[in-house]
Amino acid sequence: MSTNIPTTYLQEKRLDLSQDLIKALSIDNLIFGLDQNQLKILLVRQTDPMHEGKWALPGGWIRYDENLRDAAYRLLEDLTGVKQLYLEQLKTFGRVNRFPNDRVVTVAYYALVSAEDYLLVAGQTAADVSWFNANDLPALVYDHADIIAYGLKFLRHQIRHQPIGFNLLPEKFTLLQLQALYEAILNTKLDKPNFRRKIMKMNLLTSCDEKQQGVPHRAANLYHFDPEIYKKLSESGFSFEI
Amino acid sequence: MSTNIPTTYLQEKRLDLSQDLIKALSIDNLIFGLDQNQLKILLVRQTDPMHEGKWALPGGWIRYDENLRDAAYRLLEDLTGVKQLYLEQLKTFGRVNRFPNDRVVTVAYYALVSAEDYLLVAGQTAADVSWFNANDLPALVYDHADIIAYGLKFLRHQIRHQPIGFNLLPEKFTLLQLQALYEAILNTKLDKPNFRRKIMKMNLLTSCDEKQQGVPHRAANLYHFDPEIYKKLSESGFSFEI
DNA sequence: TAACTTATTGTCCATTTGACCACAAGACAT
DNA sequence: ATGTCTTGTGGTCAAATGGACAATAAGTTA
Numbered sequence: 001m002s003t004n005i006p007t008t009y010l011q012e013k014r015l016d017l018s019q020d021l022i023k024a025l026s027i028d029n030l031i032f033g034l035d036q037n038q039l040k041i042l043l044v045r046q047t048d049p050m051h052e053g054k055w056a057l058p059g060g061w062i063r064y065d066e067n068l069r070d071a072a073y074r075l076l077e078d079l080t081g082v083k084q085l086y087l088e089q090l091k092t093f094g095r096v097n098r099f100p101n102d103r104v105v106t107v108a109y110y111a112l113v114s115a116e117d118y119l120l121v122a123g124q125t126a127a128d129v130s131w132f133n134a135n136d137l138p139a140l141v142y143d144h145a146d147i148i149a150y151g152l153k154f155l156r157h158q159i160r161h162q163p164i165g166f167n168l169l170p171e172k173f174t175l176l177q178l179q180a181l182y183e184a185i186l187n188t189k190l191d192k193p194n195f196r197r198k199i200m201k202m203n204l205l206t207s208c209d210e211k212q213q214g215v216p217h218r219a220a221n222l223y224h225f226d227p228e229i230y231k232k233l234s235e236s237g238f239s240f241e242i
Numbered sequence: 243m244s245t246n247i248p249t250t251y252l253q254e255k256r257l258d259l260s261q262d263l264i265k266a267l268s269i270d271n272l273i274f275g276l277d278q279n280q281l282k283i284l285l286v287r288q289t290d291p292m293h294e295g296k297w298a299l300p301g302g303w304i305r306y307d308e309n310l311r312d313a314a315y316r317l318l319e320d321l322t323g324v325k326q327l328y329l330e331q332l333k334t335f336g337r338v339n340r341f342p343n344d345r346v347v348t349v350a351y352y353a354l355v356s357a358e359d360y361l362l363v364a365g366q367t368a369a370d371v372s373w374f375n376a377n378d379l380p381a382l383v384y385d386h387a388d389i390i391a392y393g394l395k396f397l398r399h400q401i402r403h404q405p406i407g408f409n410l411l412p413e414k415f416t417l418l419q420l421q422a423l424y425e426a427i428l429n430t431k432l433d434k435p436n437f438r439r440k441i442m443k444m445n446l447l448t449s450c451d452e453k454q455q456g457v458p459h460r461a462a463n464l465y466h467f468d469p470e471i472y473k474k475l476s477e478s479g480f481s482f483e484i
Numbered sequence: 485t486a487a488c489t490t491a492t493t494g495t496c497c498a499t500t501t502g503a504c505c506a507c508a509a510g511a512c513a514t
Numbered sequence: 515a516t517g518t519c520t521t522g523t524g525g526t527c528a529a530a531t532g533g534a535c536a537a538t539a540a541g542t543t544a
Contacts, residue, residue: 022266022345022347024264024266024267025266025267025347062336062347064345065338065345066338067336067337067338068334068336068347089333089334091331092310092331092334092349094304094309094310094349095309096307096308096309103264103306103307105264105267105304105310105349107334107336107347160481161403174522175522175523176521176522191501191502191503191504192521192522192523193503193504193522193523193524193525194501194502194503196522196523196524197500197501197524198500198501201500215510215511215520215521216510216511216512216519216520216521217509217510217511217519217520217521217522218508218509218510218511218520218521218522218523219509219510219521219522220521220522220523221522221523239402241483416491417491417492418490418491433532433533433534433535434490434491434492435491435492435493435494435533435534435535436532436533436534438491438492438493439493439532440531440532443531457489457490457541457542458488458489458490458541458542458543459488459489459490459491459540459541459542459543460489460490460491460492460539460540460541460542461490461491461540461541462490462491462492463491463492
């Protein structure tokens with residue numbers, strides 16, 4: 001077995017090197033965001049001269065005493081400053097030659113974050129980090145383009161079958177924001193009154209009894225998604241569908 | 243890093259030890275079968291005295307030059323004789339202490355196989371291998387009970403949203419067989435004429451222009467699932483739902 | 485031939501969906 | 515104030531769908 005693993009894989013320098021790392025196994029985070037109804041992906045720039053100018057999903061090595069999701073949270077925060085989000089496992093990518101000079105399998109995690117979190121990113125960044133439009137991505141290292149392609153396909157499916165779209169919006173949102181989100185991700189046009197009815201009939205949203213602020217037209221009511229209600233409903237056989 | 247990995251993890255002895263193995267990473271296969279409308283899971287008996295009497299999902303170590311799915315196929319066939327099925331990745335399990343004495347992350351694959359394949363298993367088995375009723379499982383090693391629990395939850399969801407149930411049936415099947423499958427897995431009772439209509443309207447099945455044989459009543463027409471049709475339909479926005 | 489089992493078709497009605505209309509509520513310009 | 519613009523919100527209506535259930539068809543067995 002060759003052991004010349006590139007020592008600059010992402011921000012490895014930032015890790016505590018006194019700890020053992022599983023060099024056969026890495027984490028990569030695919031973070032989706034929504035900005036102006038455009039689906040974005042969070043990337044960090046590679047510092048490795050071998051990959052000059054290329055970008056990568058924020059990821060790195062897992063520690064021996066660290067659960068996978070914990071590693072994902074740690075790496076994401078270290079690299080981008082993004083925290084307090086819910087990471088879910090996407091898929092594990094292990095094609096034999098996906099990584100140069102050595103066999104590395106990576107576990108990809110994904111999350112959807114709201115526009116409000118954008119601010120956090122710019123502030124605490126440690127590497128060169130940026131949001132990219134999901135259908136206008138820069139050159140990427142390794143098989144990260146494959147991971148993103150898979151993640152996009154997965155997202156478009158999931159968003160129709162699970163109430164995860166809410167995570168891309170602020171805590172309180174209007175029905176039109178929600179509709180625009182679906183239109184953006186599914187690349188369709190939906191009827192406003194019908195969409196409204198469909199969502200409301202699910203009883204997943206509770207009214208904040210508050211209006212939108214600062215809009216140059218009639219202010220819409222704000223709602224928020226209640227995961228507890230969804231939990232109860234899905235236990236009794238309810239199935240989310242858009 | 244400790245290196246005293248148990249040398250008897252499943253059928254390691256059967257592997258070609260001249261090849262490097264990634265000892266931090268393993269594969270486990272969760273194979274679902276259907277027998278008399280009962281959902282079954284394929285398990286192998288542990289030979290390791292440490293786990294005497296316990297059963298395990300058929301799995302083992304990945305080779306350095308082997309893609310994940312290829313490893314899954316190889317291990318499954320070596321341990322159980324089962325081959326020619328479609329393995330799909332389920333999830334990766336990596337809890338820190340899931341494996342004794344060392345950190346081992348496992349990539350779980352799953353497949354659904356038809357009753358007809360049962361015969362293959364008994365014949366070519368190399369270890370003690372058997373089908374177990376999904377809700378009456380023996381003691382299992384490591385976190386395999388967790389993997390199965392996750393897989394069952396996943397299966398019950400998937401079967402409603404993807405046309406994968408067909409894989410649990412023989413190539414040619416009747417509509418009542420399909421209905422019984424859904425009733426067994428989802429634990430519900432469905433209306434025969436309505437179920438029939440719903441399935442047929444999807445246009446996923448093509449008639450074999452053949453009748454059931456040897457039944458003590460009117461023979462039903464046989465159908466088979468056409469993955470090509472499904473592929474076309476889903477490209478044009480069709481979404482499978484039961 | 486009758487009795488029985490499952491297959492298959494048909495019918496009715498409540499609910500849902502999709503297309504579209506109309507009005508309400510506020511912001512803004514005049 | 516008045517009108518106009520934009521988005522929010524509530525309706526209508528026909529078509530499609532889904533669930534309950536009756537009825538008939540096609541075989542097997544006694």
